[in-house]
Amino acid sequence: MPELVDSLLEPFRSGIGQRALLEVVLVAAIGGALGFWVLTFGLAYGAESLAHGLLPGLVAAALVGVPLLLGGLAGIAAAALLVGLAGRDERVGTDAATAVAVTGLLGLGGVLALAPDVPPRLGELLFGDPLAARAPDLVAAAGLVVLAGLALAALHRPLAAVAFDRDGARSLGLGAGRVTIALLGLLAATLAVAVQGLGNLLVLAVLVAPPVAVRRHASTPARAMLGGAVVAIAAGVVGLYASHHLEIATGASVALALCLAAALGAGFPVRGPRAPARGRLRRAPG
Amino acid sequence: MSALVEAGGLAAGYGGRPAVHGVTFAAEAGHTVAVLGPNGGGKTTLFRALVGDLVPLAGSVRVTGRPAYLAQTERTRLDFPVSALDVATMGALARSPWWLPARRADRRAAAEALERVGLEVETHARFGALSGGQRQRVLLARALVQEARVMILDEPFGGVDPASGERMDAILGELRGERRAIVVATHDVAAARTFDRVLCLNGRQVAFGEPGTTLSRAVLEATYGSEIVVLEEDGGPVRAVAVQHHEH
Numbered sequence: 001m002p003e004l005v006d007s008l009l010e011p012f013r014s015g016i017g018q019r020a021l022l023e024v025v026l027v028a029a030i031g032g033a034l035g036f037w038v039l040t041f042g043l044a045y046g047a048e049s050l051a052h053g054l055l056p057g058l059v060a061a062a063l064v065g066v067p068l069l070l071g072g073l074a075g076i077a078a079a080a081l082l083v084g085l086a087g088r089d090e091r092v093g094t095d096a097a098t099a100v101a102v103t104g105l106l107g108l109g110g111v112l113a114l115a116p117d118v119p120p121r122l123g124e125l126l127f128g129d130p131l132a133a134r135a136p137d138l139v140a141a142a143g144l145v146v147l148a149g150l151a152l153a154a155l156h157r158p159l160a161a162v163a164f165d166r167d168g169a170r171s172l173g174l175g176a177g178r179v180t181i182a183l184l185g186l187l188a189a190t191l192a193v194a195v196q197g198l199g200n201l202l203v204l205a206v207l208v209a210p211p212v213a214v215r216r217h218a219s220t221p222a223r224a225m226l227g228g229a230v231v232a233i234a235a236g237v238v239g240l241y242a243s244h245h246l247e248i249a250t251g252a253s254v255a256l257a258l259c260l261a262a263a264l265g266a267g268f269p270v271r272g273p274r275a276p277a278r279g280r281l282r283r284a285p286g
Numbered sequence: 287m288s289a290l291v292e293a294g295g296l297a298a299g300y301g302g303r304p305a306v307h308g309v310t311f312a313a314e315a316g317h318t319v320a321v322l323g324p325n326g327g328g329k330t331t332l333f334r335a336l337v338g339d340l341v342p343l344a345g346s347v348r349v350t351g352r353p354a355y356l357a358q359t360e361r362t363r364l365d366f367p368v369s370a371l372d373v374a375t376m377g378a379l380a381r382s383p384w385w386l387p388a389r390r391a392d393r394r395a396a397a398e399a400l401e402r403v404g405l406e407v408e409t410h411a412r413f414g415a416l417s418g419g420q421r422q423r424v425l426l427a428r429a430l431v432q433e434a435r436v437m438i439l440d441e442p443f444g445g446v447d448p449a450s451g452e453r454m455d456a457i458l459g460e461l462r463g464e465r466r467a468i469v470v471a472t473h474d475v476a477a478a479r480t481f482d483r484v485l486c487l488n489g490r491q492v493a494f495g496e497p498g499t500t501l502s503r504a505v506l507e508a509t510y511g512s513e514i515v516v517l518e519e520d521g522g523p524v525r526a527v528a529v530q531h532h533e534h
Contacts, residue, residue, distance in 0.1 A: 040366070154385040155385075156387070157376070157379055157384055157387070157388065158379070158384050160366075160368065160372070160376070161376045161379055163363060163366055164362060164363050164366045164368055164373065164376070164413075165357065165361065165362045165363070165425075166361075167334075167337075167339070167355060167357040167361055168355060168356075168357055168362070168376070168425070168428070169376075169379075170337055170338070170339050170355070171337045171352065171353055171354055171355035171380070171432070171434075171438075172352075172376065172377070172379040172380045172432065173352055173379065173380055173384075174379065174384065215367070218367050219367055219369075219412070220367050220368070220369075220372070221366075221367060221368070223367070224367060
């Protein structure tokens with residue numbers, strides 16, 4: 001038995017391992033919970049776009065020497081602005097314009113991050129490496145968990161009312177647009193904080209994979225959020241163990257564990273009567 | 287009499303183009319107004335203007351307080367994990383701070399509203415697993431919890447089983463007695479005759495007034511176009527049946 005405990009604790013004996021564990025647990029907790037609303041509001045593509053589009057801001061901040069958090073936020077603002085402007089051209093279409101704008105930003109960030117004479121850590125911004133998490137990253141992640149957790153608690157009823165019935169929510173005094181913007185603000189803050197330690201790849205996996213795993217099985221939004229957080233933390237820890245024992249890249253290992261959890265959860269049969277298909281029909285004036 | 291809903295020369299639509307125009311009507315306290323018209327005739331557009339979702343392109347609209355809006359049930363998310371009680375409790379958002387959890391009193395009011403619509407057994411059932419008629423009754427319970435003086439119901443009887451229809455009909459009668467104003471979109475001309483007023487729309491206002499004098503064959507044909515068969519009984523037209531055209 002002591003051998004088992006020893007082997008379980010082994011990856012986390014070093015400061016690097018402990019910081020990686022804490023970073024993954026904190027980001028997984030908030031990402032898994034927030035992800036339910038991101039998916040419910042149909043913002044998975046938006047989250048991917050912002051996560052990829054913020055890279056130039058992040059890299060520029062690292063090159064100039066200002067905090068990465070500021071760079072991440074500036075990158076998100078720039079990406080949102082560019083996507084918004086590109087999407088205005090009706091000849092191109094919003095989806096195509098977003099794809100082109102975001103791929104361009106990702107390419108720009110990649111060119112900057114992978115240039116031969118930039119600090120070595122910039123490469124981690126692309127692919128993520130929880131083992132590189134430092135104390136300021138952990139402070140930012142802990143602050144995010146507290147503030148975003150409080151915001152999610154305060155927004156719980158408006159989010160549920162708008163997600164369930166946008167038209168009905170309006171007559172309850174809730175603007176669907178304002179509630180969606182609040183959710184986007186939370187998403188942007190989460191991306192800006194989490195991407196520093198976890199990179200573009202992992203940050204998206206931690207937002208999207210957990211709700212895919214649990215939402216068909218949850219009977220309430222609160223349980224879906226809690227379940228998402230638990231699945232994200234569990235998959236994150238499994239990813240860390242896999243990375244340690246198989247000697248593979250940590251960020252990629254955690255992301256793969258999260259995606260595996262999504263596949264398992266989505267494929268697992270739903271208990272009781274099958275959940276019905278989406279009931280929202282095309283909105284026709286009349 | 288005091289009008290709780292008033293529209294004058296109202297035009298509303300999308301992208302600057304009116305889907306309905308020239309709407310002038312009023313709903314008094316304790317009155318029911320049936321809104322008749324074909325699909326695409328402007329009923330939902332009018333309702334969206336009444337609840338403040340659309341800014342009028344012309345004319346004016348005034349509604350006392352924040353109206354309760356019962357949309358067509360198909361517009362709700364059936365895959366969203368909420369119970370009938372959760373949905374009814376959402377009505378309390380209209381009169382309590384949104385950032386606080388629902389109070390015990392709110393949940394009690396929601397349970398009572400579900401009882402009133404005859405769904406006390408289904409209180410904890412998942413909304414998406416209920417029948418169409420039951421879902422409409424849950425949404426009506428949410429509107430009851432809202433305690434609005436004006437209730438706007440978009441085809442609440444569409445696809446509803448007879449038991450649900452009768453129960454909802456009875457509740458509308460009770461609400462009328464509570465001096466609320468109730469505006470209901472419907473396709474049922476016979477049912478519209480039991481309302482205090484009827485408003486006929488077909489991209490514009492065709493007629494507004496008491497059903498006995500308003501629901502003539504000419505008005506129904508102008509409302510529904512030529513693609514209807516008007517069935518008459520002793521008292522006049524009772525039903526307008528749309529003729530289905532199939533393209534080959």
